[in-house]
Amino acid sequence: MSPLNRLLRRPEAVAGAFILAVLFAMALSASLLFPSDPQAIAGPALLPSFQDWSLPLGTDRLGRDVLAELFHGARTSLAVGLAAATAALFIGAVVGTLAGFAGGLVDEVLMRITDAFQTVPSFLLALAFVSVVGPSLGIVVAAIALGAWTGPARVARAEVLSIRERDYVAGARVIGMHPMAIAFREVLPNALPPVLALSSVIVAAAILTEAALSFLGLGDPNRVTWGGMIAEGRTVLRTAPFLSIVPGIALVLTVLGIYLAGEGVVETTAVRRSLS
Amino acid sequence: MTLLAVSDLTKRYRRGGKTIAAVDGVSFAVEPGETLALAGPSGSGKSTIARLVLRLIEPDAGNIQFEGDDFLTLNGAALRARRAHLQMVFQDPLAAFNPRATVARVLDDPLRIHAIASRAERPARIAALLERVGLTADLAPRAIHEISGGQRQRVAIARAIATNPSLIVLDEAVSALDVSVRGQILELLLDLQARERIAYLFISHDLGVVRAIAHRVVLLDAGRIAESGDARAVIDAPQSAIGKALVAAAPRLNRSSRQVP
Ligand SMILES: Nc1ncnc2c1ncn2[C@@H]1O[C@H](COP(=O)(O)OP(=O)(O)OP(=O)(O)O)[C@@H](O)[C@H]1O
Ligand SMILES: [Mg+2]
Numbered sequence: 001m002s003p004l005n006r007l008l009r010r011p012e013a014v015a016g017a018f019i020l021a022v023l024f025a026m027a028l029s030a031s032l033l034f035p036s037d038p039q040a041i042a043g044p045a046l047l048p049s050f051q052d053w054s055l056p057l058g059t060d061r062l063g064r065d066v067l068a069e070l071f072h073g074a075r076t077s078l079a080v081g082l083a084a085a086t087a088a089l090f091i092g093a094v095v096g097t098l099a100g101f102a103g104g105l106v107d108e109v110l111m112r113i114t115d116a117f118q119t120v121p122s123f124l125l126a127l128a129f130v131s132v133v134g135p136s137l138g139i140v141v142a143a144i145a146l147g148a149w150t151g152p153a154r155v156a157r158a159e160v161l162s163i164r165e166r167d168y169v170a171g172a173r174v175i176g177m178h179p180m181a182i183a184f185r186e187v188l189p190n191a192l193p194p195v196l197a198l199s200s201v202i203v204a205a206a207i208l209t210e211a212a213l214s215f216l217g218l219g220d221p222n223r224v225t226w227g228g229m230i231a232e233g234r235t236v237l238r239t240a241p242f243l244s245i246v247p248g249i250a251l252v253l254t255v256l257g258i259y260l261a262g263e264g265v266v267e268t269t270a271v272r273r274s275l276s
Numbered sequence: 277m278t279l280l281a282v283s284d285l286t287k288r289y290r291r292g293g294k295t296i297a298a299v300d301g302v303s304f305a306v307e308p309g310e311t312l313a314l315a316g317p318s319g320s321g322k323s324t325i326a327r328l329v330l331r332l333i334e335p336d337a338g339n340i341q342f343e344g345d346d347f348l349t350l351n352g353a354a355l356r357a358r359r360a361h362l363q364m365v366f367q368d369p370l371a372a373f374n375p376r377a378t379v380a381r382v383l384d385d386p387l388r389i390h391a392i393a394s395r396a397e398r399p400a401r402i403a404a405l406l407e408r409v410g411l412t413a414d415l416a417p418r419a420i421h422e423i424s425g426g427q428r429q430r431v432a433i434a435r436a437i438a439t440n441p442s443l444i445v446l447d448e449a450v451s452a453l454d455v456s457v458r459g460q461i462l463e464l465l466l467d468l469q470a471r472e473r474i475a476y477l478f479i480s481h482d483l484g485v486v487r488a489i490a491h492r493v494v495l496l497d498a499g500r501i502a503e504s505g506d507a508r509a510v511i512d513a514p515q516s517a518i519g520k521a522l523v524a525a526a527p528r529l530n531r532s533s534r535q536v537p
Contacts, residue, residue: 166371167366167368167371167372168371168372168373168374168375170327170330170332170364170366171364171366171372171373171435172374172385173330173332173359174330174332174359174362174363174364175359175363175385175386175389175435175439176356176357176359176360176386176389176390176439177356177385177389178356178389186374189376190374190375190376
């Protein structure tokens with residue numbers, strides 16, 4: 001049975017994959033379905049949902065198309081989440097591999113730095129970083145990655161500590177391979193599976209952090225974000241609660257979808273490994 | 277000139293508060309083109325000596341001269357370059373290779389690292405190496421885990437000879453193989469030695485194998501040399517207690533010692 005088939009036999013994984021598929025479809029089709037600037041005024045302000053079929057979800061306080069904002073927001077959330085998680089996994093894998101493989105003082109120093117980053121709540125770290133450097137998409141990605149790489153670094157280090165005692169690492173030294181080449185060509189790729197198993201949790205957390213930053217007005221001002229939409233809607237929460245509820249639900253579903261799909265993948269690969 | 281001269285080699289490990297000497301003042305020499313066997317019971321320090329000689333671990337005391345140079349003072353790039361002449365074959369050929377590697381990559385690495393052949397020449401070199409150890413070139417694209425144990429140990433030998441070494445350390449290199457394959461690999465080793473004058477430091481607990489392949493033997497017991505000398509002389513008439521015990525514990529040897537060539 002192929003891994004895909006096995007994945008599809010888990011209902012929660014199927015639900016997660018379905019949510020993710022919808023999300024990706026929204027993100028990819030955003031500029032096709034809503035080619036005009038989602039931040040431009042599209043109609044009268046605070047138009048309720050399901051009244052005007054050219055604006056199915058109505059408009060916000062400034063007359064912007066909520067559905068268009070939702071689609072473009074999906075794009076921001078996914079882009080930031082994936083970019084920040086990729087950066088965090090990359091930094092974590094490199095730091096963890098160096099620490100575990102080099103040992104001694106290098107390990108000591110790198111792990112103290114990791115400790116320091118881990119002690120500061122990652123959201124505070126991101127908040128401080130964006131406040132100091134200024135909000136733009138790249139900075140937000142960097143700020144989120146800054147608080148998320150420590151988990152992958154620890155997992156990578158633990159894995160490397162066991163791999164470096166294997167015969168094939170000794171074999172690589174015997175043929176005269178450079179220690180850096182051994183660390184990154186021989187050891188790192190074999191240490192990756194447990195590190196990658198963290199990715200769904202990290203992507204989901206990154207999307208939530210991005211939303212929280214935007215909610216506080218620290219997102220990229222030139223992009224529509226779900227967090228920003230929730231913050232916008234808050235001012236008219238009594239009269240038009242829909243404006244906060246819609247992006248809020250989108251956020252919850254997204255995080256849930258990523259988590260379910262990620263768990264499904266990890267479970268099926270774990271099952272496969274224990275079978276083989 | 278002596279190829280490898282080891283003197284007073286000592287390695288201690290701390291275990292549970294007290295220090296034990298895994299290798300305790302061991303001295304021996306290997307001449308070019310000769311096979312010196314290290315034999316001894318489990319835990320006698322054979323593998324530790326192999327790892328010390330290969331500079332995979334550092335000794336607490338002692339000297340290692342290799343090709344006339346003080347091998348223990350070599351470091352960094354100079355050590356890596358010299359490693360071309362000093363190779364190793366491990367006991368478990370599956371553990372000795374990166375699980376993601378292909379046969380071609382395993383053989384490509386030493387050729388590339390020691391600049392033995394240009395990128396364009398390397399596929400032909402790899403094919404030639406495979407043929408030299410009795411394999412065919414069509415094995416090159418296969419993954420390491422897709423070939424048999426005997427084939428894998430041949431690939432390990434091909435990798436070891438890729439850099440034209442003067443000494444190969446073989447730590448129980450045939451112990452994990454079944455008997456028929458073991459004989460073929462031993463023949464391959466003898467053939468390579470005859471053609472290229474490679475010296476072997478051959479580690480084994482199987483005195484039958486030692487008697488068949490080694491010129492001289494060093495018997496170890498608890499990190500010290502118990503007895504050493506001409507392999508057949510020592511095995512046919514051991515003087516030390518541990519030598520007698522090892523010979524007595526080798527049933528195949530007892531029954532057929534007079535027929536072994
Ligand atoms: N890294 C280590 N830490 C602590 N003790 C060690 C270490 N490596 C080896 N030893 C100890 O040193 C002694 C010699 O071990 P070594 O592996 O060299 O024996 P060996 O002769 O190769 O045995 P075998 O035939 O079982 O392979 C043993 O008592 C072993 O427990
Ligand atoms: Mg051993």
